[in-house]
Amino acid sequence: MKFVNRIQELDFLERKYKEPDAQLIIIYGRRRTGKTETVLQFSKPKPSIYFLSTRSNEKDNIDNFYDALFEYFQDETLLRLEKNWENIFQYLSGIKERLVLVIDEFPYLLESNKAVTSIFQRGWDLYLNKTDIMLILLGSSVSLMESEVLSAKSPLYGRRTGQWRITPLEFTHNREFYPNYTQQEQLYTYSCLGGVPAYLLQFDPSKDFWNNVHDKMLSKGEFLFEETDFLLKEELREPKVYSSILKAISQSKTKFSEIMTQTGISKSSLSAYLETLERLDLVVREIPVTETVRSKKGRYFLKDNFFKFWYRYAFPNLRHLESGNSKYVLSKIKSDFNRYMGHSFEGISIEFLTGNLQRVPFEFTDIGRWWHKEQEIDIVALNEDTGKILFCECKWSELKRKDADRILIDLKEKSTAVKWHKHKRSEYFGLIAKKIENKADLREHGYIAFDLQDMFR
Incomplete structure (x- = not known):
């Protein structure tokens, strides 16, 4: 092994x-x-x-x-x-x-x-x-x-x-399982399987990512096909109830009230169920990074990448998979996968920044997403003691310089809505993408700029 x-x-x-x-x-x-x-x-x-x-x-x-x-x-x-x-x-x-x-x-x-x-x-x-x-x-x-x-x-x-x-491995360790995969394929795999070694070992490194998804995840009888069901039954007394919560969250029902409405579970019971899922690292409750822990703006997201992928793509299509129509399901996944990677890339970028403090302009004490009403910023990192704050957007795409400039202008405008230490803070702005044209020039102008080349350096 x-x-x-x-x-x-x-x-x-x-x-x-x-x-x-x-x-x-x-x-x-x-x-x-x-x-x-x-x-x-x-x-x-x-x-x-x-x-x-x-x-x-x-x-x-x-x-x-x-x-x-x-x-x-x-x-x-x-x-x-x-x-x-x-x-x-x-x-x-x-x-x-x-x-x-x-x-x-x-x-x-x-x-x-x-x-x-x-x-x-x-x-x-x-x-x-x-x-x-x-x-x-x-x-x-x-x-x-x-x-x-x-x-x-x-x-x-x-x-x-x-x-x-013991927690799952970080995304950078994927290269040791799939040394011949491109950087993009390695992030695909991490976004699909997470960092659980037993899952990573299921994929055949001699096959490309999509063939592995079809053969190892979407094919009845395979180890990964039954895994979410097995884990819920092994760990929890009411696996069907927990599964309904995971399904609701995977369908973008991220507020407590939305999950309650979707599942029909009472308020008190739902709180207990969600706490259990958080303890198991399957679900995470996020609040805007500038808020206190008691904030009422909390949203729930699937934390585990394997569960996230399964409940987004396989679980809603089980009848097709059970009947052997896996190629149809695979085509549906392919048509939506860039959107999925956009969300996944945000988490990967937070993981990257957290593990590379020496490559950002200050040591932050908190990092996460920020939102208020209709406005969102992918990553905000801050230091309560020094009053320094980094605003960063993540794009799962290859950016021309003009695209990067436009995104940064919009980011600066959105940052004005963040009230944290409003008149006593030092601001930094950045961009993380699949690839950024003229990345060095952006850095010379004081921006944080990272792409896949930096992540896998």
Whole structure:
């Protein structure tokens, strides 16, 4: 399996490994993001035991855990012990080496015994916290890991020595999956699949983007064809309700009231559902970047690119896809895809600026979109302390110099409607596009100007 990036995550794990005391590390995040592979890359060269919990009963999991211990230690003492968690922890308390013990899919243990966090708390307090063991608990069920392992109500609260939420990769890592793709094709792929490694590995790098979309996303029976449905059922109790919310948002029903009307869900229930979707990183609530968090101007958008693509194009056409008419659906996608990329490119541009602070004139503390009534600005970045603000437009097109000048004139006019630090601010203006003619000249005139060449430099 191809392993890409995860430098920060590996550095974190190495740092904790080198600390002198016992470590209890929580690694979690949505499925397919590469949690297991990241931990295995870290633990491979070290004394380590890897145990994968299964959706079976507790006895089966304990039996399998004993097998993993015996395979590593080859100690016949284990064969004589009564098989329970207490004896496992007691046995491990006698280990004198720096051992990495990985328990994957920890939520499956919770499903078979709700008291397992209390059992592990006792095991940690009585036996493990004075050893050299580095215990890593992994979980794909974000909701369970947050509520049962990380929350203040969890018996394990206060015991963990570190935690890391594994998130999807950034767009610049696509080139490592598809080295022969053009920059444009790499952004197409990121806008379609996001940065989830398991999804990126589904596409065949020897085929072009559109053939991959047809063969791997729109063809019944393929892994990606059932993925959104699988994830919702795996993570949530009412997948159909959540799906109706995602569908509404994908149809541009972005205000709370619009989603409520479209889905027929009550106000109180909808708030809870949206909070859950936000926690899972499927939906994001955005407010104009100059507003406070309590602003009533909030809008909801699909955050995950894979879900965004699926609910915009595949979900409304499932009857055609189920009947094998995938080429018809593909033609519909192609006719609309530039519009879709226009929205996606805004998010990619924000990601680019956030990761390249040294290439903008000041370090910003906030970045996002801005809107008021009928006016919108694609990106506004600001620094509350210095009073500096950047206004930027994103265009998924190749711009002639005259087009760039016109856009910048319009941008300056729109910026006057932004009231933030109105008379005490330093203003900067910029443009990000697929390609910009005479980009260097714009920069000489004090403008920020980036295109794909800069993004993939």
